[in-house]
Amino acid sequence: MEWFEDEALWTGFSEVMFSAERAAEAAVRVAASPLLRLPAGAAVLDLGCGPGTYTIPFARRGATVTGVDLSAALLEHAAAAAAEAGVEVRLIRADMRRFAEPYRFDLAISMYTSFGLFVEPEQNMRVLRNVLTSLKPGGRLLIDLYGKEIAARDGQEPKVVDVNGGTLLVRGTVLHDWTRFRDDFLLVRDGQVRTAVVEHALYSAAELKAMLREAGFADIDCFGGFAGEPFDNHARRLIVRGRRA
Ligand SMILES: C[S@@+](CC[C@H](N)C(=O)[O-])C[C@H]1O[C@@H](n2cnc3c(N)ncnc32)[C@H](O)[C@@H]1O
Known part of the structure; x- marks a missing residue:
């Protein structure tokens, strides 16, 4: 079993990784971040959605959200959170290495270092190619990571x-x-x-941008925070964004 297939990890450390503070921070980001701004009714793919940390705030703001995750336990948490918030979300149990729905989404997000989980570089590339396939032309992918720098x-x-x-x-x-x-x-x-x-891959900004380029993304850019800050010596996160041409 790979570490990310261990349900006990996600449930046992749920309060640590998916705290109320993180949920509140996600709601503020979805409401205010220029990187996460969307037209009403846009279709969002939350890849590795966990307990719905970002799925629920996007649904609350009128997006049509699909959350994909491997953990049945975390998807149950996401369903309960959606019911409590009174929003409809589509939750799918799937491995991101195999999930693709052609031309369906305006935005795909991979938040809180949910990308780069696989030891084999080709498997991480496969996730990018799946996302590219799943985006509508003009749709964007946004990856938020703990980066190498x-x-x-x-x-x-x-x-x-x-x-x-x-x-x-x-x-x-x-x-x-x-x-x-x-x-x-x-x-x-x-x-x-x-x-x-x-455990996860440790990408530099240049490495992650090169991967998106290789997968076929266009207009690739990079930020150091959700206010759209530059990725410089003050960066708090490595955020890389690309567009399906
Ligand atoms: C660090 S958590 C982040 C969850 C959520 N994005 C957040 O911001 O709270 C990583 C998530 O990726 C999911 N995951 C791990 N391996 C996966 C895989 N192969 N396919 C789909 N999801 C996976 C885990 O179950 C977990 O929910």
Whole structure:
């Protein structure tokens, strides 16, 4: 089993990865970010949607949203969140390496480092090609990642964070000559210790832009935050965007 197929990881660390703070931040971004602005009724694909962190805010703003994820448990969370918000969303359990719906979407998003999960570079390229196929002409893909430059700048000191009556230790490790990154999580709460490992590719802006170019995207650009900031030494995220010609 690959690490991302482990349901216990997503459910056991759900409150950490999918906190109320992140949900609130996503709602603000969807409402205010110039990178996420859409005409009413636009069709959005949320690839690796998890518990609907971005699916629900887009649906609330009138988009027709399809959330795709491999985790049945997280899709159940997304369905419950949609019901609570009183919005309709389409949720599909699928592997992003195999999901494609030709010419269907105006915007595809891959948020919070949900891209680059696969060890084989060709499998990550396949995801990009699937997305290109799934976009309407003129439609855009937006990928939001923890990028290589940011990892290099911020260093990898272990962090200790308080979470809902527990303590979380996070330790990041750069792997394989700066091509991959691993986060080790250790959560102590209610007398229990839980551990998890998350691993993903570590792309520089230039590398990710080259991948989008190779997959066939046009008008590729890059930002350091959701206000559309430049990807410079102050960047908080690596955001790369491309358009289907
Ligand atoms: C870091 S989470 C981000 C979730 C969501 N985008 C967010 O912003 O909260 C990564 C998500 O990718 C999903 N995922 C992992 N491997 C996948 C695959 N092969 N196909 C589809 N989804 C996958 C996980 O189940 C998880 O929901």
